[in-house]
Amino acid sequence: MENEVVIQPPDVRIEIDLNSRSRDGYVLARLSRADGPVLVDDQVVVFEPGDRIAAPAHVVRVDRARDFVYLDVDWVRMDDDPAYGRSPQPVMVGLRNRLSNAAAAVSMRFRATEHIWVLNLMEPEPQAAIRAVTR
Amino acid sequence: MLDVATGDLLLVRFSPMNVEKFLQQAKDQADYCESLGEERVYSISTFGLVKSDDDVIEDLVARICKEAPCRGRTIWLVTASTLREEGYDAHLSEPPPHHYDVILGKELHLTDVERVVELFEHGRETNPAWRTR
Numbered sequence: 456m457e458n459e460v461v462i463q464p465p466d467v468r469i470e471i472d473l474n475s476r477s478r479d480g481y482v483l484a485r486l487s488r489a490d491g492p493v494l495v496d497d498q499v500v501v502f503e504p505g506d507r508i509a510a511p512a513h514v515v516r517v518d519r520a521r522d523f524v525y526l527d528v529d530w531v532r533m534d535d536d537p538a539y540g541r542s543p544q545p546v547m548v549g550l551r552n553r554l555s556n557a558a559a560a561v562s563m564r565f566r567a568t569e570h571i572w573v574l575n576l577m578e579p580e581p582q583a584a585i586r587a588v589t590r
Numbered sequence: 591m592l593d594v595a596t597g598d599l600l601l602v603r604f605s606p607m608n609v610e611k612f613l614q615q616a617k618d619q620a621d622y623c624e625s626l627g628e629e630r631v632y633s634i635s636t637f638g639l640v641k642s643d644d645d646v647i648e649d650l651v652a653r654i655c656k657e658a659p660c661r662g663r664t665i666w667l668v669t670a671s672t673l674r675e676e677g678y679d680a681h682l683s684e685p686p687p688h689h690y691d692v693i694l695g696k697e698l699h700l701t702d703v704e705r706v707v708e709l710f711e712h713g714r715e716t717n718p719a720w721r722t723r
Contacts, residue, residue: 472615473604473662474635480659480685483622506605506663521625533661 466511467491468538469524471501481515481525493517493524501528502536509536591648592667592713594641599670599680601638601690602654603710604662604717612703616694632698633691634706638670638680648718655719659686663720667713676705 469489477483482501486493493499495514502509510533516525574585594600606612616632623631637658641650655665670680673692680690694702 472606472611472618472635473660474637475615475618476635476683476686476689477622478626478683478685480689483618485618503605503662505607505611508661508663510661518625521621523622523625528659530659530661 467493467497467499468509469493469499469501469512469526471503471526471528473503473506477525479525482512482528484524484526486517486519486522486524489524499526500538501526502538504536504539507536507539508533509538510534591651591715592669594647594650594669595671596641596643596645599638599640599690600647600650600654601636601668601670601673601680601692602651602658603634603636603666603668604660605664607664607666607707607710607714609700609703609707612707613698613700616698616703619691620698629696631696632694633681634694635683636680636690636692637688638690639688651715652718654688655717658688661720662717665715665717666710667715668710672709673706676709678702678706 467489468491469484471482471484475483484501489499493514495517497514499512499514500509501512510529512526512528514524515527516523518524572585592600612634615634619633619635620630623629637654637660639650639654641647651665651667673680679693681693683689683691692706694706
């Protein structure tokens with residue numbers, strides 16, 4: 456769509472125990488400890504607050520029924536956590552900040568919950584202005 | 591540095607290291623066992639290697655920290671024999687390489703968690719592999 460701005464929300468952050476592993480060797484974490492929605496194949500940031508470190512990770516599996524997420528952590532990139540000491544910023548707050556910088560757009564596409572949402576800024580009817588599309 | 595006898599298993603634990611997080615991890619591990627259709631077993635994850643005759647402790651620690659797929663600023667060391675004296679066994683649970691579970695049992699008791707944390711806490715070190723690979 457013309458004048459559509461794609462809003463990339465900040466990566467979801469998940470607290471991990473650096474030692475915890477599943478039987479197939481992935482880092483095992485609780486899905487409920489993520490600060491936003493998590494889908495298979497997502498890139499997320501894992502962090503350990505005691506050591507004040509963080510690293511990118513790939514979501515390998517999600518088990519919503521049992522509240523587990525299986526993560527392939529990029530250990531080589533584990534380093535000081537740039538977000539340490541900042542107030543937690545839920546994904547939707549980061550998204551709102553990015554939306555405010557895209558005033559010239561006619562529509563915006565962003566992901567929240569498990570859907571991609573398209574917000575049509577030219578649509579006067581609020582309920583018609585936003586729709587969910589499958590990923 | 592910790593004293594490790596030849597043939598003993600040296601265990602390295604990365605962060606976190608406190609009673610609250612150990613309780614959390616032990617519960618997570620028991621939930622994970624249950625999710626696999628197994629009996630609930632409470633355990634704490636670590637990495638380790640058995641010391642051979644010609645191993646120098648510092649080199650053994652460095653090897654665990656380099657070869658284990660894990661990275662952190664701080665490590666805590668304990669031997670399997672020290673844990674065993676207190677009634678806790680360490681079971682190899684690869685993959686990943688060198689991964690061991692310290693078994694707390696089929697029930698979770700705060701006193702067990704506090705004791706295991708105490709045993710690890712004496713062996714606090716800086717990870718020799720931090721920022722070097």
